[in-house]
Amino acid sequence: MIPYGKQTIDEEDINAVVETLKSDYLTTGPKVKEFEKELAQKLNFKFVVVVSSGTAALHLASICLLNQGDKVITTPNSFLSTSNSILYQKAKPVFVDISENGLIDLDLVEQKLQKENIQALYLVSFSGHPIDDKKVKYLKEKYGVKVLYDNAHFIGKDKEVCDIATYSFHPVKHITTFEGGAIATNSEKIYKKLLMLRNHGMYKDNSMYPWEYKMVELGYNYRLTDVACAMGLSQLKKLDYFQNRRHEIVKYYHKNLPKFITPLYDYNENSSYHLFVVRYSFKDFEQKAKFFNEMRKKGIALQYHYIPINSQPFYQKKGYKFSKKEFPKMNKYYLEAFSLPIYPSLIQKEQNYVIESLVEVLNSI
Numbered sequence: 001m002i003p004y005g006k007q008t009i010d011e012e013d014i015n016a017v018v019e020t021l022k023s024d025y026l027t028t029g030p031k032v033k034e035f036e037k038e039l040a041q042k043l044n045f046k047f048v049v050v051v052s053s054g055t056a057a058l059h060l061a062s063i064c065l066l067n068q069g070d071k072v073i074t075t076p077n078s079f080l081s082t083s084n085s086i087l088y089q090k091a092k093p094v095f096v097d098i099s100e101n102g103l104i105d106l107d108l109v110e111q112k113l114q115k116e117n118i119q120a121l122y123l124v125s126f127s128g129h130p131i132d133d134k135k136v137k138y139l140k141e142k143y144g145v146k147v148l149y150d151n152a153h154f155i156g157k158d159k160e161v162c163d164i165a166t167y168s169f170h171p172v173k174h175i176t177t178f179e180g181g182a183i184a185t186n187s188e189k190i191y192k193k194l195l196m197l198r199n200h201g202m203y204k205d206n207s208m209y210p211w212e213y214k215m216v217e218l219g220y221n222y223r224l225t226d227v228a229c230a231m232g233l234s235q236l237k238k239l240d241y242f243q244n245r246r247h248e249i250v251k252y253y254h255k256n257l258p259k260f261i262t263p264l265y266d267y268n269e270n271s272s273y274h275l276f277v278v279r280y281s282f283k284d285f286e287q288k289a290k291f292f293n294e295m296r297k298k299g300i301a302l303q304y305h306y307i308p309i310n311s312q313p314f315y316q317k318k319g320y321k322f323s324k325k326e327f328p329k330m331n332k333y334y335l336e337a338f339s340l341p342i343y344p345s346l347i348q349k350e351q352n353y354v355i356e357s358l359v360e361v362l363n364s365i
């Protein structure tokens with residue numbers, strides 16, 4: 001089966017993991033700090049805190065940024081965690097339609113900011129396409145909102161616009177630590193709070209007694225193990241190679257896909273290309289489902305990203321609506337879009353097979 005995404009693991013990764021398994025520290029040891037330091041450099045942030053998942057990263061970031069009752073603008077086109085993390089803090093997600101590139105429409109965001117009292121923006125660099133930093137900086141300054149970038153799909157140098165950026169190291173992402181995530185910030189205050197929140201809200205204080213620790217926040221156990229961090233460090237060494245491979249794959253799709261399958265946006269050298277999304281004008285969801293099933297019979301597991309979050313039963317129950325009128329772009333995208341296989345070890349022969357199969361199946365349904 002050719003999946004839409006998967007990890008790339010070599011002997012070096014395996015050796016790094018085994019070496020750490022044989023060391024004194026399986027968790028809370030030196031690999032954690034080492035991984036955080038390397039990540040901070042790669043991502044261009046002063047501080048990075050690694051955690052057990054991208055969702056944990058969003059949760060802790062939300063504790064730092066949001067208060068109960070805050071209104072937070074976000075996108076329907078993301079994985080559930082982006083919006084769920086707003087709900088964890090008893091704040092309210094406010095959904096805004098997407099633009100042609102699959103990211104939230106920042107002009108519509110500004111219209112919302114003019115009408116409603118909004119405290120924060122939770123923006124997603126969907127598929128790896130960078131967020132328009134210039135526009136976000138303008139919105140942040142003009143409307144005094146806090147800004148979080150959910151960079152689960154993006155890995156690159158940040159331009160210091162957001163207050164916090166979060167990352168995921170799930171196997172399909174740019175690098176993997178099995179499960180894992182990270183929170184990046186330039187604020188020392190937020191950094192110190194995150195370190196405590198990741199570890200039960202406590203810190204060691206041996207000033208009175210050698211065994212003493214103090215709990216000052218309601219925290220969690222969201223620690224990432226040393227074994228996972230050793231894997232992350234090893235993966236990070238190959239990040240440039242992984243990114244080059246993703247870009248080669250994308251260029252090949254652009255060159256060889258037939259005209260009736262259109263990439264979501266023109267080739268973008270600054271995209272991290274976690275996903276490669278294309279569009280096709282399906283008649284209805286039944287035809288799209290038939291297409292997915294036929295492709296699966298050919299050994300190609302396509303995927304669709306994402307079902308609009310505000311259309312999920314839980315959100316509907318909470319009173320959210322996903323109407324054609326309010327979300328025309330997301331509606332159209334939902335019917336037309338799907339993600340093609342993209343991962344560093346995908347070879348050209350497989351890519352050719354994917355393209356041939358697409359043409360054959362789309363012509364037959």
Ligand SMILES: Cc1ncc(COP(=O)(O)O)c(C=O)c1O
Nearest residue numbers: 053054055079081152168169170
């Ligand atoms: C945009 C986005 N945000 C958050 C997450 C959550 O990351 P994790 O699976 O590491 O919890 C994902 C993962 O799929 C994602 O794609």
